[in-house]
Amino acid sequence: MPSGIKDKVAILGMGCARFGERFGDDAEQLMVEAYGEALADAGIETAQIDAAWLAVGFDAMNVGPSGIPAAMALRLPNIAVTKVENYCASGSEAFRGAVYAVASGAADIALAVGVEKLKDTGYGGLPVRTRGTTFDMIGVVGSAPGNFAQLASAYQAKHGVAREDLKRAMAHVSVKSHANGARNPKAHLRKPVTMETVLNAPIIADPLGLYDCCGVSDGAAVAIVCTPELARSLGKTDLVTVKALQLAVSNGWELQGSGWDGSYFPTTRIAASRAYQEAGISDPAGQVSLMEVHDCFSITELVTMEDLHISPEGRGWREVLDGRFDANGANPCQIDGGLKCFGHPIGASGLRMIYENYLQLLGRAGERQRQDGPVFGLSHNLGGMPNQNVAAVAIVGLEGA
Template sequence: MVVGVGLHPFGRFPDKDLSALAIEAVLPALKDAGVKWKDIAIAYFGHVYYHGMSMGETTLSKLGLTGVPIVNVENACSSGSTAFWQAYWGITTGLYDTALAFGAEKVPRGPVTVTAEDSPERYIGGDHMMAGYALRSKRYMEETGAPATALAQVSVKARQNAAMNPYAHRKDTYTVEEVLNSRMIADPLTLYQCCPTSEGGAAAVLCARENLADYGIDESRAVSIAAAVLTSGDYNGRGADHSAFSPYRTEPAALQAYEMSSLGPEDVDLVQVHDAATIGELQQIESLHLFPFGEAWRGTVEGRTALTGDVPVNTDGGLLAMGHPFGASGIRMIHETVTQLRGEAGPRQVANARVGVAQCSGAGDVTTVHILMRG
């Protein structure tokens, strides 16, 4: 069960190093859970960019040296959610009673690259995330008839949600016209349809249900983990293992998660997905079978993905407005889902939320899907 969550605001913090961003998420998570650092049996730290070796150990040493295993996790944009996945299975297999999953990142400004410095991909345009998402957008619009305004509406909704979230990187709101008229990045994606690179930290404390009383944890605020799935790419006709070029790779993980939880898309009350670009949100919620393939854009235009819709998506603003510090994003989704299921999301609270999904993906076709339930 998730018993505590913590979040450092996302944005730019030039006066803070990676450890500071991380520890300022860990401490609130421990406090939220009502446990002390000495109660944690194992910790997993998700991050991507190099800031020195063993950063998980460096960060947590500030809380005291307890001798517990600390595992550093790099799995592209899914680093944080992979850390959470490992924490879940460490407890589920009976090895540990408690675990800490945390992540942080200071993403450099400018276009994101995922290949080695001498890779030909950098010279032929294959290693530009937004170029990949732009190609997906073009194809989606051609195949489904989705207008550019429908993709822009994803950003409009994200900013509206973020305006009610004090942790968000971008809280200013825009109209569809303003989104479409922002600077072109990769046709048809404009600046406001691409997530900002960011800095921030997130943390979650997990505990086995049968051990809650041992640590004095308030069971009424604990959130169950109904499914935890991690997949990677397989062979496909389009030949790409890059998440920006591989739409619908979430579907196999989603199907596994639904089977594991004995739940289905019809049971989902809210969802957080990897929306590095507007097209990402549309195709991810289709991959999760929350909308028929090619129909998510219609649901977005109709307001179905808004906070008051029947399928609220990225209720905290998502990557598009929260920003995307790679190691933290996946656990940030857990933070928002837990907050919603507890009924503690304030003005952006989804009514009667009982089941939430958190989906995160990354380069190499890494995909995680977690399903959380109230109680």
């Protein structure tokens, strides 16, 4: 059993660009905006960075291949820059690369950059793209809402939930995220919405309506990490350290095996269990102060409450309606607005989640700051679709927790 990553790496600084339809900016401006904030927060110079990871989900549609776009935009000093792509979990992947580099001793200070420039496609939503030669012959490309909407059909059938009840629970997820996003100056969507608006919105992929779906955004987020010792020597006092980084990738069981009923994410369950163990968390619901989950669709967030072992299976929809995950609930989820309202620039999203948890742990989240002294912040970053995916769980927390 590996000893894990707990407390071996500290976050020295983070930054996040304003997310949204940044029609006036290239990926370059977005990266520079987030990087500038992170660099100032870390209190270092570019020359001090030893290695970097760049996350982009749809590179063919924006920055192009390789790590070079980040090296050039940020004028990194000819260090190793690796481009990573793991569907929508790419941002977590870049963070993992940087954290592991520091933990191994190969780098003193490492950089993770996530960026996505999606608003050059000419239409809303994710770009339609190939998923490989074999898949294109026998798979269903569909749309992201169509792929995730199927969770709802299976969840309803498995747990005997009426369509109207599930629609209301899903609507509550989105209403809550809009309320949270309204208090976040960097969020893409900052307008509160009512249950009525959400329930009456046009259907995108049955049963998901417009407000059950997050949009896509332009944006970037950056993390600079180093060892706790180095962070202290650089003058940091309150340290946020990495407690767990876990990634579980589908091997085809859901899609091709037998036994999966389509209503949950086995990968998320596996990654969460491993992450709690790595972080030394025995009572997730009691110990995890804040959750940033991959709410690409309301139904994803809802079933993820169960897959993270926070809600009992089949009870998530009721607990959503009871307000357990609201900003003032027992287990706040998406206190920054989530993918739904902060926005979803694919490559940046995993880092954006960690950014929010980092701010909250340090008491720097402004108007939306949770007041009860958060200790552990969990982020759940999912790539792919329910039947084939990459589930990343990262837990950061106060040093010593």
